[in-house]
Amino acid sequence: MKRSSLLFIAFTVLLAPAAGAAYRCVDEKGVTRIGDTPPPECANVVMYEISRTGSVLKKIDPTPTAEQLKVRAEEAERKKIADKAAAEQKRKDMALLNTFSGEKEFDVVRDRQIEPIMGRMRQARERIAAIEKRQQGIDEEMEFYKAGKRKAADAKPVEPPHLLVSENERLLHEKMTLQHSIATGEKEIAHLKARFEVDKKRWLALKANEGKIDTGAPAAAAPPSTVKKN
DSSP states (O other): OOHHHHHHHHHHHHHSOOTTOEEEEEOTTSOEEEESSOOGGGTTSOEEEEOTTOOEEEEEOOOOOHHHHHHHHHHHHHHHHHHHHHHHHHHHHHHHHHHOSSTHHHHHHHHHHHHHHHHHHHHHHHHHHHHHHHHHHHHHHHHIIIIITOSSTTSOOOOOOHHHHHHHHHHHHHHHHHHHHHHHHHHHHHHHHHHHHHHHHHHHHHHHTTTOOOOOOOOOOOOOOOEEEO
C-alpha cells in the first residue's frame, strides 16, 4: 500500500469519533443536547465528545464569527490596557510604601520640594519691585523730555533719548517674563500639593488594608438544566 494511502487512513482514524462515543452540549436556550452525531443546536456553543460512561474525550469549540473575533480582539486589548494599568498602580503603591514610613513625612517632603519654587518666586517679586521703581523714574524723565523742554507754547516736544526708550521696553519685557514665571511657580506648587495629597490618601488606604486577605464569596451553584436526547 502506498505511503499516501496509509497517511490518509491514519488521518481519518484520528478524526473519527471513538467507538460508542457521543456528543453533548448545552445549547443557547440552556437545554442539554446529546447525540451520536453533533446536534445542530450545538453549532454555536461549546460541544464535548463523550464516552459511553460520560467522561469527556474532547472539547470542541464553535467556529467564531467575524463579529465574535472582533469582540474578542477588543476584549483582549481592554484586558491588556487594564493589566498594564494594574501593574503600574502596583509599582506606585510599592514605591509609596517603601518611601514613606509615616503620614507626616508627606508634608515634610512636599514642603522641601516647594521651598525652591517659593524662593524663585520671592526673587522674581523683588526684581519686579526694582523694575517698577526704575520705570517710575523713566516715566518722569520722559515727561521732562516731552513737556519740560518746550520753550514756546507751540514748540514740538523733545523726543526722549533712544537709550531711555530702549531701557523702558526692556524692563517692560523683563517684568512680563517675571510675572509669567511667578504664575508658573504658583501652578507648580498647586500641582505638588494636590499630588502629595492624593499620594497621602493612597498611602493611608494601603496601610489600612495591609495584611487583609480577600477571601471572596463562593459562586452560587447553577440550576440544573433540562436534558434532551436527540
